[in-house]
Amino acid sequence: MRADHASYACGAALGFLGDLATGDPRRGHPVAAFGTAALAAERLLWRDHRGAGALYTAVCAGGAAAGAALTVRAVRALGPARAAHTALTAAATWAVLGGTTLGREARAVGGALAAGDLDAARRRLPHLCGRDPQALDERQIARAVVESVAENTSDAVVGALVWGAVAGVPGLVGFRAVNTLDAMVGHRSPRYRRFGWASARLDDLAGWPGARLTAALAALAGPDPRGAWRAWRWDGHRHPSPNAGPVEASFAGALGVRLGGTLAYGGRVEHRPVLNSGGRPVEAADIERAVRLSRRVGALALGVSVAARLAVGALRPARTGLFPTGLFPAARPGAPVRAGRAPHGALARRARSLGAPRAAGGAYGQAMARPSAAGRDRG
DSSP states (O other): OOOHHHHHHHHHHHHHHHHHHOOSSSOOOHHEEEEEEHHHHHHOOSSSSSHHHHHHHHHHHHHHHHHHHHHHHHHTTTOOOHHHHHHHHHHHHHHOHHHHHHHHHHHHHHHHHTTTOOHHHHGGEEEEEEEEBOEEEEEEHHHHHHHHEEEEEEEEIHHHHHHHHHHHHHHHHHHHHHHHHHHHHOOSSSSTTTTTTHHHHHHHHHHHHHHHHHHHHHHHHHHHHHHHHHHHHHHHHSSSSSHHHHHHHHHHHHHHHEEEEEEEETEEEEEOOOOOSBOOOHHHHHHHHHHHHHHHHHHHHHHHHHHHHHHHHHGGGSHHHHHHHHTOOOOOTTTOOTTTTOOOOOHHHHHHHHHOOOOOOOOOOOHHOOTTTTTSOOO
């Protein structure tokens, strides 16, 4: 098993626990710092054109991922100290995850609704989503919170863990950068309809695997797995967002509630398809149920991503060469090496058992010794 995969797994687990313990700080959060830098870049690069938006997305998201990659390389250059790489991964994981703060804000709205304080619930709702709270009654606010918890479980937890398993710390940072840019400029307002197009499309692409894993884990961990699968299959594709649809449908089916319908964003009214139409209307008590389901999904996603990373680390060394170390004795010092001879005896039988193709003249040796692209150590 490669040491960097093991250190990544330890760091991801520590970062996940760190988010559970502390959540997001009110000041000095790295994502907020990235948002400030992205806002400055927007002032310089904004044009009412898709090309300008694509450049902006490449500079901000690409710069964040490249900076993370350079940091990883700098840590590795210090030596084979596993603790440093683990600490870097833990810090990055903690920075990009937002599951604890998501649950905290959702519960704040749910508590206000349970206390009958509709005005307080309306004041807290903008912390979760961009809907117009003044136009919503108690059930509509509760529905908005459950939908936000479902969607942000994918965006703020599962999606980041998926890309961390794929690309390590640069994957974690790059995904969070893309998702943050989508939240900032990926709107259909007159200012961002063209400029934010690239950020929105890249976020759709980056969020696709995490959204499907979130929907699957919600069905697995929810109180009604069959209902979740059914709602996902029937209604997930009807949502205007390719990633929010499966997640919200799966949560709706798992919780037995009905999501979707009419909503208002900044004075603009949208009529979205109903998800899990056979469910009951959302109530304030369903917010706590959604938060608990989100927690279970996040924990399962951590397990899946860490297990996948460790499995890759365990399998990859076996692909770097055909013969395990120590299978054949080393040549005696000073012994002549005869090039161009076909292998014989145990070496030939081992090569044939692995299906190695015969090279010209029957020589397996040179063809087998050349590492393939898949077998190289990519670090």
